Amino acid sequence: MANHPVEQLKQAWYSLPDYEQQHSFRSARVAVALGAKLGMAEKELVTFWYGAMLHDVGKAHVDRSILLKPGPLTPEEQIVVRKHPQHGHDMLAPIPGFKDSLDVPLYHHERWDGYGYPRGLKGEAIPLAARLFAVVDVWDALRAARPYSPPWPDERAREHIIAGSGSHFDPTLVEQFIYSLRDKRLTMPTTSVLGRLPLN
Numbered sequence: 638m639a640n641h642p643v644e645q646l647k648q649a650w651y652s653l654p655d656y657e658q659q660h661s662f663r664s665a666r667v668a669v670a671l672g673a674k675l676g677m678a679e680k681e682l683v684t685f686w687y688g689a690m691l692h693d694v695g696k697a698h699v700d701r702s703i704l705l706k707p708g709p710l711t712p713e714e715q716i717v718v719r720k721h722p723q724h725g726h727d728m729l730a731p732i733p734g735f736k737d738s739l740d741v742p743l744y745h746h747e748r749w750d751g752y753g754y755p756r757g758l759k760g761e762a763i764p765l766a767a768r769l770f771a772v773v774d775v776w777d778a779l780r781a782a783r784p785y786s787p788p789w790p791d792e793r794a795r796e797h798i799i800a801g802s803g804s805h806f807d808p809t810l811v812e813q814f815i816y817s818l819r820d821k822r823l824t825m826p827t828t829s830v831l832g833r834l835p836l837n
Protein backbone atom coordinates (compact mmCIF):
# COMPACT_ATOMS: atom_id res chain seq x y z
CA MET A 638 0.00 0.00 0.00
CA ALA A 639 3.03 2.26 -0.20
CA ASN A 640 1.49 4.01 -3.19
CA HIS A 641 -1.64 4.98 -1.29
CA PRO A 642 -1.67 8.75 -0.61
CA VAL A 643 -2.15 8.21 3.13
CA GLU A 644 0.81 5.84 3.33
CA GLN A 645 2.93 8.26 1.32
CA LEU A 646 1.96 11.07 3.65
CA LYS A 647 2.87 9.04 6.74
CA GLN A 648 6.22 8.10 5.24
CA ALA A 649 6.83 11.75 4.36
CA TRP A 650 6.00 12.92 7.90
CA TYR A 651 8.25 10.35 9.57
CA SER A 652 11.10 11.14 7.18
CA LEU A 653 11.25 14.76 8.39
CA PRO A 654 14.09 15.67 10.77
CA ASP A 655 13.05 15.86 14.44
CA TYR A 656 13.40 19.63 14.54
CA GLU A 657 10.89 19.94 11.69
CA GLN A 658 8.33 17.68 13.39
CA GLN A 659 8.69 19.58 16.66
CA HIS A 660 8.35 22.93 14.88
CA SER A 661 5.13 21.66 13.28
CA PHE A 662 3.64 20.57 16.62
CA ARG A 663 4.55 23.78 18.42
CA SER A 664 3.46 26.14 15.67
CA ALA A 665 0.16 24.26 15.18
CA ARG A 666 -0.60 24.58 18.90
CA VAL A 667 0.03 28.33 18.92
CA ALA A 668 -1.80 28.83 15.62
CA VAL A 669 -4.94 27.08 16.83
CA ALA A 670 -4.87 28.97 20.12
CA LEU A 671 -4.56 32.23 18.23
CA GLY A 672 -7.28 31.20 15.76
CA ALA A 673 -9.64 30.47 18.65
CA LYS A 674 -8.87 33.83 20.20
CA LEU A 675 -9.63 35.55 16.90
CA GLY A 676 -13.00 33.84 16.68
CA MET A 677 -12.51 30.90 14.31
CA ALA A 678 -15.31 28.36 14.67
CA GLU A 679 -14.45 24.90 15.97
CA LYS A 680 -14.75 23.30 12.54
CA GLU A 681 -12.32 25.87 11.12
CA LEU A 682 -9.94 25.26 14.00
CA VAL A 683 -9.85 21.56 13.19
CA THR A 684 -8.98 22.16 9.53
CA PHE A 685 -6.50 24.84 10.63
CA TRP A 686 -4.86 22.36 12.98
CA TYR A 687 -4.46 19.76 10.23
CA GLY A 688 -3.00 22.29 7.80
CA ALA A 689 -0.65 23.73 10.40
CA MET A 690 0.58 20.32 11.56
CA LEU A 691 1.39 19.36 7.99
CA HIS A 692 2.41 22.77 6.61
CA ASP A 693 6.01 21.72 5.94
CA VAL A 694 5.42 18.05 5.08
CA GLY A 695 6.47 18.86 1.50
CA LYS A 696 10.02 19.17 2.85
CA ALA A 697 10.10 15.38 2.67
CA HIS A 698 10.91 15.99 -1.01
CA VAL A 699 13.94 18.06 -0.03
CA ASP A 700 17.21 16.22 0.47
CA ARG A 701 18.06 15.84 4.17
CA SER A 702 21.54 17.18 3.49
CA ILE A 703 19.86 20.47 2.57
CA LEU A 704 17.40 20.41 5.50
CA LEU A 705 20.24 19.73 7.95
CA LYS A 706 22.83 22.00 6.33
CA PRO A 707 24.57 23.99 9.06
CA GLY A 708 25.01 27.12 6.94
CA PRO A 709 23.32 29.34 4.36
CA LEU A 710 21.73 27.65 1.35
CA THR A 711 23.00 28.20 -2.18
CA PRO A 712 20.57 29.76 -4.67
CA GLU A 713 20.05 26.30 -6.20
CA GLU A 714 19.26 24.80 -2.80
CA GLN A 715 16.83 27.63 -2.09
CA ILE A 716 14.95 26.80 -5.28
CA VAL A 717 14.57 23.21 -4.09
CA VAL A 718 13.38 24.24 -0.62
CA ARG A 719 10.90 26.71 -2.08
CA LYS A 720 9.04 23.89 -3.75
CA HIS A 721 7.88 22.44 -0.41
CA PRO A 722 4.52 24.28 -0.28
CA GLN A 723 3.46 22.85 -3.63
CA HIS A 724 4.78 19.38 -2.74
CA GLY A 725 2.90 19.46 0.55
CA HIS A 726 -0.31 20.56 -1.16
CA ASP A 727 0.03 17.82 -3.77
CA MET A 728 0.55 15.16 -1.10
CA LEU A 729 -2.52 16.24 0.89
CA ALA A 730 -4.90 17.06 -1.97
CA PRO A 731 -5.83 13.42 -2.81
CA ILE A 732 -6.79 12.65 0.83
CA PRO A 733 -10.48 13.52 1.48
CA GLY A 734 -9.91 14.41 5.17
CA PHE A 735 -7.60 17.27 4.17
CA LYS A 736 -9.68 18.88 1.42
CA ASP A 737 -10.39 21.96 3.57
CA SER A 738 -6.86 22.14 4.98
CA LEU A 739 -4.82 22.89 1.88
CA ASP A 740 -4.48 26.68 2.23
CA VAL A 741 -1.89 26.65 5.01
CA PRO A 742 0.48 24.12 3.39
CA LEU A 743 0.22 25.84 0.01
CA TYR A 744 0.25 29.51 1.00
CA HIS A 745 2.20 29.82 4.28
CA HIS A 746 5.18 31.39 2.47
CA GLU A 747 3.15 33.99 0.61
CA ARG A 748 3.85 37.54 1.74
CA TRP A 749 1.46 40.44 2.34
CA ASP A 750 3.46 42.55 -0.17
CA GLY A 751 3.17 39.92 -2.89
CA TYR A 752 6.83 38.89 -2.91
CA GLY A 753 6.31 35.47 -1.38
CA TYR A 754 5.97 32.05 -2.99
CA PRO A 755 4.75 29.84 -4.61
CA ARG A 756 2.09 32.08 -6.23
CA GLY A 757 3.11 35.62 -5.29
CA LEU A 758 -0.38 36.33 -3.94
CA LYS A 759 -0.77 39.72 -2.28
CA GLY A 760 -2.73 41.07 0.70
CA GLU A 761 -6.16 39.61 1.28
CA ALA A 762 -5.82 37.43 -1.81
CA ILE A 763 -3.83 35.18 0.54
CA PRO A 764 -6.30 33.04 2.50
CA LEU A 765 -6.70 34.25 6.09
CA ALA A 766 -5.58 30.95 7.64
CA ALA A 767 -2.31 31.12 5.70
CA ARG A 768 -1.75 34.79 6.60
CA LEU A 769 -2.29 33.99 10.25
CA PHE A 770 -0.12 30.91 10.17
CA ALA A 771 2.71 32.78 8.42
CA VAL A 772 3.20 34.91 11.54
CA VAL A 773 3.20 31.94 13.91
CA ASP A 774 5.46 29.91 11.60
CA VAL A 775 8.21 32.54 11.59
CA TRP A 776 7.79 33.23 15.30
CA ASP A 777 8.28 29.58 16.18
CA ALA A 778 11.08 28.94 13.69
CA LEU A 779 13.18 31.87 14.94
CA ARG A 780 12.86 30.86 18.59
CA ALA A 781 13.93 27.28 17.94
CA ALA A 782 17.43 25.92 17.32
CA ARG A 783 17.88 25.27 13.62
CA PRO A 784 20.82 23.57 11.89
CA TYR A 785 21.98 26.97 10.62
CA SER A 786 21.15 29.18 13.61
CA PRO A 787 20.92 29.12 17.40
CA PRO A 788 17.52 30.04 18.87
CA TRP A 789 16.68 33.72 19.00
CA PRO A 790 15.53 35.26 22.27
CA ASP A 791 11.81 36.09 22.40
CA GLU A 792 12.42 39.83 22.22
CA ARG A 793 14.49 39.58 19.03
CA ALA A 794 11.88 37.33 17.39
CA ARG A 795 9.15 39.73 18.45
CA GLU A 796 11.00 42.67 16.90
CA HIS A 797 11.48 40.70 13.69
CA ILE A 798 7.73 40.02 13.45
CA ILE A 799 6.92 43.69 14.07
CA ALA A 800 9.49 44.76 11.46
CA GLY A 801 7.74 42.50 8.93
CA SER A 802 4.30 44.05 9.55
CA GLY A 803 2.84 45.36 6.28
CA SER A 804 5.62 43.83 4.17
CA HIS A 805 5.94 40.16 5.09
CA PHE A 806 2.86 39.94 7.29
CA ASP A 807 -0.73 41.18 7.45
CA PRO A 808 -0.39 44.21 9.78
CA THR A 809 -3.72 43.59 11.51
CA LEU A 810 -2.73 40.03 12.35
CA VAL A 811 0.70 41.10 13.59
CA GLU A 812 -0.98 43.54 15.95
CA GLN A 813 -3.32 40.84 17.25
CA PHE A 814 -0.50 38.35 17.57
CA ILE A 815 1.76 40.72 19.49
CA TYR A 816 -1.13 41.73 21.73
CA SER A 817 -1.82 38.09 22.45
CA LEU A 818 1.80 37.45 23.39
CA ARG A 819 1.97 40.45 25.69
CA ASP A 820 -1.10 39.42 27.58
CA LYS A 821 -0.06 35.77 27.65
CA ARG A 822 -3.51 34.86 26.39
CA LEU A 823 -2.22 32.32 23.93
CA THR A 824 -3.61 29.36 25.77
CA MET A 825 -5.09 26.25 24.28
CA PRO A 826 -8.84 26.27 23.63
CA THR A 827 -10.85 23.62 25.45
CA THR A 828 -11.94 21.79 22.35
CA SER A 829 -11.14 18.43 20.84
CA VAL A 830 -8.99 19.89 18.07
CA LEU A 831 -5.96 18.00 19.32
CA GLY A 832 -7.45 14.73 18.17
CA ARG A 833 -5.90 12.42 15.66
CA LEU A 834 -5.17 13.56 12.14
CA PRO A 835 -7.59 12.00 9.62
CA LEU A 836 -5.13 9.38 8.47
CA ASN A 837 -7.29 6.24 8.44
Ligand SMILES: [Fe+2]
Nearest residue numbers: 692693745746
Ligand atom coordinates in the same frame (compact mmCIF):
# COMPACT_ATOMS: atom_id res chain seq x y z
FE1 LIG B 1 7.38 26.15 5.12
Ligand SMILES: [Fe+2]
Nearest residue numbers: 660692693774
Ligand atom coordinates in the same frame (compact mmCIF):
# COMPACT_ATOMS: atom_id res chain seq x y z
FE1 LIG C 1 7.37 26.05 9.06
